[in-house]
Amino acid sequence: MSRxxxxxxxxxxxxxxxxTPNTALLDRAAELLAAAGxxxxxVPYENGRENLYAVIGPADRPAVILSGHTDVVPVEGQAWTKPPFELTREDGRLYGRGTADMKGFVAAAMAAAERAKGRTLKNPLALALSCDEEVGCLGVRPLIEMLKGAPVRPGLVIVGEPTQLAVATGHKGKTSLTAVFRGREGHSALAPLAFNALHLATDFVAALRTRQAEFAERGFRDGDYDVPYTTVHVGTLKGGVALNIVPNHAVMEFEVRALAEDDDVGIIEAIRADAAAIVAAAGDPDASIEITEGNRSPGLATAKTDAAVDFVKRLTxxxxxxxxxxxxxxxxxxxxLGAPVVVCGPxxxxxxxxxxxxxxxxxxxxxxxxxxxxLERLEAGL
Incomplete structure (x- = not known):
């Protein structure tokens, strides 16, 4: 068994x-990394979740950061045939929750840090281990704020999400949003005298589908993606309490996944304008649509010609x-941080x-x- x-x-x-807390994992990681020098x-996040930043080598030279998240998605409701929280080796595979996404890379990065002990690195190796990535890349944000104040900027960040070690230079950004629709309740026998919040919501869904068609037909395209344009997706719509009551309230969750070249802020403003037009056309004083922005994760668009991309390609x-x-x-x-970033992991x-x-x-x-x-390149110097 490899280290x-x-x-x-x-x-x-x-x-x-x-x-859920990741303190025990970070305690163990800190123990191993401290032993490696x-x-x-x-870097705390909240409620027992935190980040760990580890540096091996000189503190006055740009580092290569290996970035990995320590959280995993739940297993409830899934038909596992292997124990999800116990590593199982079988036919050349390593089974368990997080093996691919992305504790495999975290383990490899920690093992590399151990191998760095005793080597004279001209540029440092750094590990950035984060929390709560799976729920919107939330936990890493205070770690990045900490690094903004560091005296030395990183020279390169390798995010070890699973790519089968292909070198990825980009991904779409994601913004989650919530729309709240309000109308006026009434008896369903007198439905036209009330105002149905779900009808308002369906008008808004139609507007989102029109926007999606525009992105697909006339928007910016990037053939490197399976879906080569910006997308809008409605995930949930909830409203109504009984069939014979006209609903006065509904809630929708939706998202925008924008190409880095598209203006995601402008797209959301255009969607807000669509909502305002729907309310105005309704002509009812009780009709309203309130849109709130949840979490935003920006897209990535590292130039293929960036020297950092060539550097990682040579490594792989x-x-x-x-x-x-x-x-x-x-x-x-x-x-x-303004650093070049690539995504590359097992x-x-x-x-x-x-x-x-x-x-x-x-x-x-x-x-x-x-x-x-x-490690060889860090010994030679970047």
Whole structure:
């Protein structure tokens, strides 16, 4: 069993589901990283969740940051045939919740930090281990704020989300929103004398679908994505208490996933204008639509010609680059620190969030090889 697999077995045994404490995992990570000679900083988030920043090497030179989140999604309601919080090795696969997304990379990064002990690094290796990524990239934000005040800016951030070690230079941003619709209740036998909040909501859904059609037909396109344009998605719509009561209230959750080249702020303002026009057309004093913005994670658009991209391609042996459909903490690192960011890690997101999640032993071994190449480059100097 490789050292990365040994560490991964420990991490999987800690059920760090989002919004639950990850202190025990970070305590163990801090113990191993301190033994490797790392300088450690704990950055609290909230309610027993926190981040860990570890640096090995000189503090006055730009670091390469290996970024990974420690939280995982729940397993309830999924038909697991393997114990989700116990690492199972079978036929070249390592099963367990978080093996692919993304404790596999975290384990490999910690093992690399141990191998860095005793080596003279001209540029430091840093690990940024975060919390609550799976619920909107929330926990890492105070860590990034801390790094903004650091005397030395990072030279490169590698976000180790699963790409099967392909080098990803971009992903869409994501903004979650809530719309609250209000009307006027009444008896369903006299429905035209009331004002149905669900009808107002369906008019708004129609407006969102029109916007989506415009993005698909005339919007900016990027063929590196499976869906090459900005998308709008309605996830939930709730309203009404009984069939014979005209509902006076409804709530909808929706999201915008925007290409980095699109103006996500402008898109949301246009959607607000659509809502105002729907209310005006309704002509009823009790009609209203209130839209509130929830969490925003910016997109990532690192230029393929950036020297950092070529640097990581040489580490992995990759010939080209890709872009990924899912959001990562990479957009926040790029926006907050102005550092080049790539997404590159072992495993496949096709296994993420599923029962019997796994990473292959070969993928984890290839990640070890990539990080060994990184240590060599850090010894030589960037």
């Amino acid at each position: 990365s697999t040994e560490i991964l077995s420990e991490l999987i045994a800690m059920p760090t589901v989002s919004r 790392a300088t450690l900083t704990r 042996g990759a010939n080209g680059t890709i872009k990924v459909a899912y959001a990562t903490e990479g957009g926040l690192f790029a926006e907050g 495993g496949s997101m096709a296994q993420g969030h599923r029962p019997d999640e796994f990473i292959t032993e070969d993928d984890l071994a290839r990640c070890d090889t990539m990080l060994d190449a990184l």
